[in-house]
Amino acid sequence: MTAYTATVTVRLKRGVLDPEAETTKRALERLGFDLEDLRSADRFEIDLEADDADDAAERAGEMAERLLANPTIHDYEVTVDQR
Amino acid sequence: MTAYTATVTVRLKRGVLDPEAETTKRALERLGFDLEDLRSADRFEIDLEADDADDAAERAGEMAERLLANPTIHDYEVTVDQR
Numbered sequence: 001m002t003a004y005t006a007t008v009t010v011r012l013k014r015g016v017l018d019p020e021a022e023t024t025k026r027a028l029e030r031l032g033f034d035l036e037d038l039r040s041a042d043r044f045e046i047d048l049e050a051d052d053a054d055d056a057a058e059r060a061g062e063m064a065e066r067l068l069a070n071p072t073i074h075d076y077e078v079t080v081d082q083r
Numbered sequence: 084m085t086a087y088t089a090t091v092t093v094r095l096k097r098g099v100l101d102p103e104a105e106t107t108k109r110a111l112e113r114l115g116f117d118l119e120d121l122r123s124a125d126r127f128e129i130d131l132e133a134d135d136a137d138d139a140a141e142r143a144g145e146m147a148e149r150l151l152a153n154p155t156i157h158d159y160e161v162t163v164d165q166r
Contacts, residue, residue, distance in 0.1 A: 003119075009126060024127070028146055035146075036086075037130040043092060044107070047120040063111055063118075 001049040003083040006060035010069045010076045011041035044068055053080045084132040086166040089143030093152045093159045094124035127151055136163045 012018050018040060025038040046063065050056035057080045064076040095101050101123060108121040129146065133139035140163045152159040 021127075024150070027150055031149055033142065033146055033149075035129050035131045039128040041126040041128065043124040043126045044104075045122040045124065046118050048118045059116065063116055066114055066116075067107070067111055 001051060004048055004050050004053060004056040005081050005083050006046045006048060006056050007079045007081070008044045008046065008060050008064050008068055008076055009041050009079075010044070010064065010074050011039065013073055013075050016073050042068075047083065053082070056080045084134060087131055087133050087136060087139035088164050088166050089129045089131060089139050090162045090164070091127045091129065091143050091147045091151055091159055092124050092162075093127070093147065093157050094122065096156055096158050099156045125151075130166065136165070139163045 021038050021040045024040065025035065028035060028038070044063075046060055048056055048059065050059060057078050060078045060080070061076075064078065065071065069076040104121050104123040107123065108118065111118060111121070127146075129143055131139055131142065133142060140161050143161045143163070144159075147159040147161065148154065
């Protein structure tokens with residue numbers, strides 16, 4: 001077993017409204033910043049022991065499907081690094 | 084001017100309690116997943132026009148300092164990609 005850190009990034013699907021990001025964008029503009037768009041996402045860094053990187057990625061993907069993401073409105077992406 | 088996407092990742096400083104991450108970890112364990120630790124972070128993807136990548140990174144860093152992160156409890160990290 002090897003120690004891995006799996007990173008799961010959960011973002012809203014294209015077309016799903018994100019009022020929090022819209023508010024953050026407007027607040028930045030009010031502070032004088034010039035930006036075209038802002039998207040927010042949640043990032044989960046999961047430390048786990050696995051046989052290999054594929055096993056770690058598969059388990060992190062299942063965690064996303066079962067709990068971390070809502071497949072109706074979210075897309076997710078998994079990357080794995082050895083610790 | 085070139086189009087860049089700056090990614091600002093905001094995480095709690097080491098030692099700052101994260102009850103949301105702790106709850107998520109326990110919920111995953113209750114579902115039968117085996118993991119050692121889970122950390123959560125916020126990720127902001129900012130589309131902006133800048134003279135070069137350094138300028139884009141500097142402006143995204145200022146946005147983090149001014150609004151996206153709370154320097155008392157957060158660390159942040161900026162990466163820049165050309166769009």
